[in-house]
Amino acid sequence: MGRENKLLSLLLREIEQSPSHTISCEHYMTQALYHPQWGYYQRDRLKVGKEGDFYTSPVVSPIFARSLGKKLLEMSRDFDQWQVVELGAGDGRLCAHLWEVWEQIGGGPQRYYLLETSKYHRCLQSDRLQPLLTSDRCQWIDQLSDVCRKEPVIVISNEFFDALPVHRVRRGERGWELGVVTKSTDGQGLAEDFCSPPTYMEKQIGAYFDLLGTTLEKGQIVEVAFSAQKWWKQITDHLTQAIVVTIDYGGEMEEVYHSGRLEGSLRCFRNHRVHRRWLTCPGESDITYDVNFTALHKWAEQLGWRRVSYESQGSFLVGAGILEEIAVTAEYQDPFCAAARERRAVMQLILPEAMGEVFKVMIHAKGC
Structure with a gap:
């Protein structure tokens, strides 16, 4: 007999105690990712890197941070202090690499804030x-x-929004339907279902698609991140002069909500393998x-932010000078030497068939 999944037991009890015998997809994800004891990001285990479940750009190569660090200095050139x-600093690797480049070439911020809720990740950050x-x-x-609100702030959101809980929304025969989680047929596991949303949620979903100027095909399911909208509101409320750099995988509405992607x-990710049994x-x-x-930008625009740029990660990094970081050598006799490995890492970060096109970079500014 396998070990008990205590979080599953908790979720089953929550479903039993709910009047509708369901919980929202957003609530399920909140518990699955951020439950203080059993949530994925709170657990004492490696998530990133070879021994973890996935790779991030800072893990692929320090060159990512070196290129980003120079770009941040360029963005801050009109600031006396900054x-x-x-947001969500993980193991602290990006912060460490950024400070390395700032110390090498001079400059850097007055202070670097790490907004981190995971005790496990704070321990990793403390060590690094x-x-x-x-x-x-x-x-x-x-x-x-x-x-501190006295100096301008640059907010780095590197794979932050993709880790937020989302709702699942489907266009049904009679209107919008909301994804919910209920018990499986045998009562031992979980299953997804769709039902009519509460009136307030139906209005919120309708306003969302009106803002985007689109709708869905009948039966099509998409993810809607109202949690990201709340984060934009928090950033706006607390930072009066700021630049927000968003780096994440995804795309514009036409790509993410394409009618050919009926299941969302x-x-x-688990042990570097992808599965849909969420x-x-x-x-x-x-x-x-x-x-x-598109949704991120529309929400930001509503709050008074100006979009400075939107491009692929590959385009952004090339513009930031990443190719200049590669050792100037036409060929490497040893394909496993440091320079060859570094070159391969850069190609992984910028090539369209690797991370270069899947990841996008969007920059917004307000008050500066």
Whole structure:
């Protein structure tokens, strides 16, 4: 007999106690990813890298941070002093690599804030960033209201929005339907179902698609990240002069909500394998989706933000000078030497068939 999944037991009890005998997809994801004890991001296990479940750009190569760091210095050239806020800083690798390049070429922020809720990730950050934390150049915060508002802020959102809980929405025969989680037929597991949303949610869904200027094919399912809209509101409320750099996988509405993608994009990563069984073994796999950059921009625009740019990660990194970071050597006799490995890492970050086109970079500014 396998070990008990305590989070699954908790979710089954929540469903039993619910008047509708269901919970929303968004609530399920919140528990599966962020439950204080059993949520995926709260567990004491590696998530990123060879021994984890997936790779991120900072893990692929420090060159990613070197290129980004130079670009951030360029963005901040009109600021006397400035600050950085990294949303969901993971193991602290991006922060460490950014400070390396700033110390090498001169410059950098007055302070680097790490907005991190995971105790496990804070422990990893503490190990990696101890000198920076001790010198007060880095500081943990629990909420954006902890950021000093006197200086301009650059917000780094690197694979942050794709980790937020989402709703699943389907266009049914009679209108919008909301994805919910209920018990499976045998009562031992979980299953997805769709039902008519509450009136307030039906209005919110309708307003969302009106904002996007689109609708769905009948039977089509998509992910809607109202949680991302709330984050934009928080950023706006607490930061009066700021630049937000969003790096994530996904695309514009026409791509993410294409009529050929009838089942949506919700999926899981486990041991570097992708699967769509997101209701099995809650808390043990990363759950993610393709970010709708059109929605992110529309929400930001409503709040007074100006879009500076939107492009693929490959285009952004090439523009930031990543190719200049590669050792100038036509050929490598040893394909396993450091220079050859570095070149392969850069190609993985920028080529369209690798991470270069899947990831997008969008920059917004407000008050500067």
